[in-house]
Amino acid sequence: MKKNDLKSLVKQMYNDLLTTIESQEQPNKDEIIHYLEDAVLTIQSLNPDRLDSAEHTKLAFRDAHEEIAKSSIAAYKSTNKRFEEITSMQEKTLHESAFIDTDNIKDKFENIQTFMAQEVQKANDIIAELTEKVSKLEKTSNLDGLTQVFNRRALDHFISNLCKKKNLQHDLHLLLLDIDNFKSINDKYGHITGDKILIFISNILKKTLRDGDKLFRYGGEEFIIILNRIDTQTAKLVARRILNLISNNQLIYKGNTLKVTMSIGLTKYVTGDTPDEFITRADNALYESKHKGKNQFNVELFNGV
Numbered sequence: 001m002k003k004n005d006l007k008s009l010v011k012q013m014y015n016d017l018l019t020t021i022e023s024q025e026q027p028n029k030d031e032i033i034h035y036l037e038d039a040v041l042t043i044q045s046l047n048p049d050r051l052d053s054a055e056h057t058k059l060a061f062r063d064a065h066e067e068i069a070k071s072s073i074a075a076y077k078s079t080n081k082r083f084e085e086i087t088s089m090q091e092k093t094l095h096e097s098a099f100i101d102t103d104n105i106k107d108k109f110e111n112i113q114t115f116m117a118q119e120v121q122k123a124n125d126i127i128a129e130l131t132e133k134v135s136k137l138e139k140t141s142n143l144d145g146l147t148q149v150f151n152r153r154a155l156d157h158f159i160s161n162l163c164k165k166k167n168l169q170h171d172l173h174l175l176l177l178d179i180d181n182f183k184s185i186n187d188k189y190g191h192i193t194g195d196k197i198l199i200f201i202s203n204i205l206k207k208t209l210r211d212g213d214k215l216f217r218y219g220g221e222e223f224i225i226i227l228n229r230i231d232t233q234t235a236k237l238v239a240r241r242i243l244n245l246i247s248n249n250q251l252i253y254k255g256n257t258l259k260v261t262m263s264i265g266l267t268k269y270v271t272g273d274t275p276d277e278f279i280t281r282a283d284n285a286l287y288e289s290k291h292k293g294k295n296q297f298n299v300e301l302f303n304g305v
Helices: 003-022 029-044 053-096 103-140 152-164 182-189 191-208 232-248 275-291
Strands: 172-179 214-219 222-228 250-253 256-259 262-268 297-299
Touching: 152 214, 152 275, 172 191, 172 232, 172 275, 182 191, 182 256, 191 214, 191 222, 191 232, 191 250, 191 256, 232 262, 232 297, 262 275, 275 297
Parallel strands: 262 297
Antiparallel strands: 172 222, 172 262, 214 222, 250 256
8 A cells, every 4th residue: 555545535534523613503512523433444444455445445435425425414314304393393383373472482382483493494595504514526537436336438538538548558448348248137136236237247357456456337228448567368358257257156136146257359459549449449349249149258458359
């Protein structure tokens, strides 16, 4: 694990903590303690054998706080609804008690009603603020929420920067993977089963890759792997190993044994490639794999070849 990676992770945690404190009117000591405990657990979970572990964990840590924010919104909405119910009850009670000529009681009810209305407004303001923050987090996140691998946004950024470099000093290959018959599985077993399969596949792929390789969820049931510093023959061996690992492992969910396979399209980065050209070649190779019977890989190194 590189020192700079750890420094970057700790710096982000520090900045997030300061932001949390500054955003609160009256910071709560217990919340800060929980935040620090989460930070310790996050650092303890770092995998020293992965060079990108700190980067990945940093993103996951940020996404975890996105989930906390979403939970907070739900809690505030629930509280807000309860406040509205209590306010309605107070108004009804005040109306029914109007015949009692007791100014003191009426004043207290009015004070309670005013207080509750203020609390409802505060809750609404917090909901609006948290919703905006979650929206911003979702737009800037680089991790797929379901599989916890890099998402399409991160892929676009990575390939765009890659193609800007033009000449690379080493070979780089791209694998486009698609789960076979995924729609049929979803239709038969339901979307929750489909989600379990996506997580199952992503975990196998993560264990297969080396340091320096990148795994992205391209969309739906498709993944993209970037193999760095590897020749074509070795890239083919990686593709074959992935197919074997996936087809030889079975997912058991709610008593159902699911055998899953994938099809793969493989290509190599060519100097001058645009992002679309790079991915399109892999997509063409993937089409061949599907057309020829699935559960296999095909290669297109140059346009049409």
